[in-house]
Amino acid sequence: MANDEKPKVATASLAGCFGCHMSILDIDDRILKLIELVDFNKSPIDDIKTFTARCAVGLIEGGCCNEENVHNLQEFRKNCDILISLGDCATMGGIPAMRNNIPLQECLDEAYLNGPTVHNPSGIIPSDPELPLLLNKVYPCHEVVKIDYHIPGCPPSADTIWEMLVALLTGKKIDLPYGLIKYD
């Protein structure tokens, strides 16, 4: 098959820890098989920063904690046929969502003024226009755009990601066996 006929996959890490991307790499030597099946487009894996073609599959790690995450996620929705939430942060908010029952100002005060290890003599809370504005809460991806599939897990195991991708790319029914749907 010529290179340009392969379906394209894009990935992003929003409010996540890159653990889910590590888990993608954890498919080990199967990654050789994966690059026979697909080309990677916009992704931290190949460092392509902007979409250069329409993608068959978009994998989103992390939920939305700031306006840049939302913008990025909307870009993915526009450019991908199938959008997948990858991991607990994308599907349920995850660790970043622990701030969701604390008012945002209190979070910032703790981080930049009152925290036990804070050294900030100027007492300034960063608010440069270059910095993406924080959202009031952290949102799972499906509360921001339409998401087609969810893969839970912190992170989802490499086997789960592999099974899911291969099923999608070969047009098979997705039916993950017990033990591959995990929330931890």
Next chain:
Amino acid sequence: MSDNITITIDGVEIPAKQGQTIMQAADDAGVYIPRLCAYNGLEPHGSCRVCTIKINGRFQAACTQPVAPGAIIENETDEINDIRKSIVEMFFVEGNHFCMFCEKSGNCELQALAYRLKIPAPRYPFLWPDRQVDASHPDVIIDKNRCVLCGRCVRASKDLDGKDVFGFVGRGPDKQLAIDATARLVDTDLDVRDKAIDACPVGSIMKKRVGFAIPIGQRKYDKKPIGSDIEDKNK
């Protein structure tokens, strides 16, 4: 009239005894009906509705509904499983459930139900309620973020431990677990050996210092779905 009757669950006839609930008869026959607030040794509560079944075309809770001769029961249908999924999803969005660092992960019945029902993510928006943690007791911690209001601790404390450590306060969405003390768990007569602690299906009432005695990945529901112990009777 004989006490022995026959009921039908998903097209299969199973024996039952008059006075049993549908759940008891199903358990005896090796048919698992998903449940959360039902707990062996406690009176059924009928509150979580995870054990919803259809009997002669009507929805009922299997834990409280008595068997009746010739009852036609639906259990594992798409319609009913979708209702159960939807209930479990509501539990997830109504609390703050962070499985990735919860000590109960792998032994948690709520999580196990979600695994068994294959819930990839809840369909409802998360509510992120503000809930409290009480770690005042030397041996036990209560994390209300994870409480699903099943009432198992309330009933176990009363009926099995002969105490009254737990109760509910508030109504509707404000309902929450309360303790028999003005402020702190340490001021109650809760003991680490109380059955009320083991009765908690989630990571809400936890013994201290034993959380990771069994590592993640080797726990009760890591390899086998919840209900396997009941279904294995049939094999």
